[in-house]
Amino acid sequence: MADPTPAEPEQPTTRPKECWLVGGGMSILAAAVHLIQEANIPGTHIHIAELHPHSGHEDTNYGDATNGYTIHAGLQPSFYEPCTQHFLSLVPHPAEPGKTLLDVVEAKRKEMLSGMQQTEAGAGAWTRLVAQTDSGPGRVDAKKMNLRLKDRLDLLSFMLQSEESLGERSIRQCFDFQFFDSTFWVLWSTSFAIQPQHSAVEFQRHLSKYLDKLEQLSGPQVMGHMQYMFRDLLITPTIEYLKKRGVSFAMYRDAEILFTDSPDPGARPAASQINLITDREDLVTISIDPNDIVIASLGPASSPSALGSHTKSVAHELYVADPEIGDSWALWDHLVAESRQHPRQLPQLHFGNPSNFKSRFSEAKLVTFTITLRSPAFIDLYTRLTGNEPGAGAFTTIADCAWHLTINVPKQPVFPDQPKDVQVVWGYGMTPERNGEFIAKPMYECSGEEILLELVAHLGFPTHPIVSTSTVIPCIMPYATSGMLTRGPGDRPPVVNGVSNLAVVGQFVDIPGDTSFSMDYNIHGAQIAVYELCALEREPAAPTRSFFMKTFDLLK
Structure with a gap:
């Protein structure tokens, strides 16, 4: 099989200069892959600013035989949804030349089905x-x-x-x-x-x-069984591929994104600055050009968690009051606050209602x-x-x-x-x-x-x-299924709304017809963000529909 990495085509003149991906989790990694493989952005122009303590792809399995092992399973990592399969087909497997992650996952699936x-x-x-x-x-x-x-x-x-x-x-x-x-x-x-x-x-x-x-x-x-192999099958090879292509990774404690109104009354505002806070409380300021791209993940990329022990329960009441949990929602809170600084752009400029989800653990x-x-x-x-x-x-x-x-x-x-x-x-x-x-x-x-x-x-x-x-x-x-909580109109923002060079991704955006609490939802949102911000003439695969609903659609 030929090398799945396509040859770099001639770069379009409208290509954004730099891409900043802020947050963490599968949606951010997927966005980086699609920027490289489908928008033809050089990896050296892509910068991932991970926000911890819950970046979303930290080690999830740990422990030992003496003290007990721990498996921290999160979103349903189905490898067979259409957006996920397309994503997997774009990532070369680092250990098996000529094969993509999709090839390796499919081989693993056949092996397990045979067993x-x-x-x-x-x-x-x-x-x-x-x-x-x-x-x-x-x-x-x-x-x-x-x-x-x-x-x-x-x-x-x-x-x-x-x-x-x-x-x-x-x-x-x-x-x-x-x-x-x-x-x-x-x-x-x-x-x-x-x-x-x-x-x-x-x-x-x-x-x-x-x-x-x-x-x-x-x-x-x-x-x-494959959910326990999630990191080895997908996360580690994807990060390795991105680093090989020159994508930079850096860890920060907090971030905020600022907008600037366009002098043209009919134009949308643009993301113009990213403020990043390090663990040492240092401020890192990034200036964003209107032609640059910013993609931010909303809410915790994976649910914060706390462990008990064989003899002790989880300190539930103490844990949910931990201020670090609030940090997982801080970027979303910042975006909502920033949007209110641009009242003439409302209601087109809105970023949802994080309070609906973070207060209902x-x-x-x-x-x-x-x-x-x-x-x-x-x-x-x-x-x-x-x-x-x-x-x-x-x-x-x-x-x-x-x-x-x-x-x-x-x-x-x-x-x-x-x-x-x-x-x-x-x-x-x-x-x-x-x-x-x-x-x-x-x-x-x-x-x-x-x-x-x-x-x-x-x-x-x-x-x-x-x-x-x-x-x-x-x-x-505490927030494992918060993306499925009841919500009103506008509680979950669209992937792309009133800011010309900014998209939001993750479990808390609204993708019509699709279901959250899944890896495919994260990847679907990342594809929408890249395709729309880069003005690509393509769309993600539509969410699958059951046979019953397809039949009903024919009768409309």
């Missing part, structure tokens, strides 16, 4: 849900959605409503309480981390995009946990109960658990230094504010040991030797 088919032949049916039966914990047929006729009619009516009519309503306001007890809802919510208090508009977009893939949610998923939090097992008992019992072999990609949800615990047993080892007699399991709770059935307090107030006790009790496993030989590290992410 799944071989395992499935010997293990029988997959189990997506377990619950209590007359004979104890057992498999639940996840293909039976347990939807009443009313639920089906409600879903049909819901999908045909306009986003304007749904407005600021939550999902809870659109369905009765019995709907949320259905197998359909348990599958959907635990697959997409969407909850009743989240935006009805967001749920409708999910249904429009993924409803015809419902059967896939009840079986093994390739992402069950009680509605957005997610608790995850990593189990380090030093006895084979748990894996043996789990495989016997579910038929899900380690590494096969299946997620298993305990349907009648108040916390809606979901676990995944990845291919071992997960960590390079992981001993052969140690296994690692990852899981999360969708409703951590509820009291457990066996541990009578909210999940986020539980130690790792208490989470494990609740889990093994639901599964009907003996506590010994599992609990005594395991270490569980809980992790709370």
Whole structure:
């Protein structure tokens, strides 16, 4: 295969001189790649000003076999959405000449699917849900959605409503309480981390995009293991490629972007200055020419998080008051404040409402946990109960658990230094504010040991030797699903609005028809930003639509 890096064409005379990408995360890395590969900007003219403490692509897996490992999983990193596949096709793999990241990911997918088919032949049916039966914990047929006729009619009516009519309503306001007890809802919510208090508009977009893939949610998923390889598969090779092309990376604590009004009354203002603050409180001022490009990521690129331990819960109340969390939203706050300094450009010049998202951690939090097992008992019992072999990609949800615990047993080892007699399991709770059935307090107030006790009790496993030989590290992410919270018109800004040389990206921008809390959403926004700011005659791939919605579109 030929080198996937295209030859540098003749540079257009209107090419922006410098590109400043401020923030962090996948959207910023993707923007840099598209600037190089599709807008033909030299890498030496691209500067990434990362903002920490949460730049979005820091190491997410760490720990050791003695003290316990930690897996910090965030956005759904599906590699098979159209914008993501296009992005992957542009990045050469540093270790495999002639191949792109898309080639390597596809080879990995085929390898894992082959392993799944071989395992499935010997293990029988997959189990997506377990619950209590007359004979104890057992498999639940996840293909039976347990939807009443009313639920089906409600879903049909819901999908045909306009986003304007749904407005600021939550999902809870659109369905009765019995709907949320259905197998359909348990599958959907635990697959997409969407909850009743989240935006009805967001749920409708999910249904429009993924409803015809419902059967896939009840079986093994390739992402069950590939999410743990996210950094090695994508982040590290992308950063290596960008550095090789001359892109500069620098870390800062804070940033603000200033605008200058055009003397032409009909022209838009332009970003004219970036102020960057270092850890030593030094001010770095960057002058921006009207022909330069600035792309900024809004809100935390990945949710801030805090760890508990096997014997202690996460200090939730103390953590959410930590001023460092506020720093994750500071750039967005600065942009909103700066836009108000240009009143004659309003309402075209607006950057949304960060307060709608950053003040509602009680509605957005997610608790995850990593189990380090030093006895084979748990894996043996789990495989016997579910038929899900380690590494096969299946997620298993305990349907009648108040916390809606979901676990995944990845291919071992997960960590390079992981001993052969140690296994690692990852899981999360969708409703951590509820009291457990066996541990009578909210999940986020539980130690790792208490989470494990609740889990093994639901599964009907003996506590010994599992609990005594395991270490569980809980992790709370207060803003994990904040991008899916209810919002009003204008709470999420468009990618490109009233500033001529500035675009905003990330989970908190609004991309019509697309669903947030995914890697593809970040990349989609980055593509819009590059294509529009560079006046390229192309558009990102449109969000996929389910067969049902395509059929309905034909009848309009």
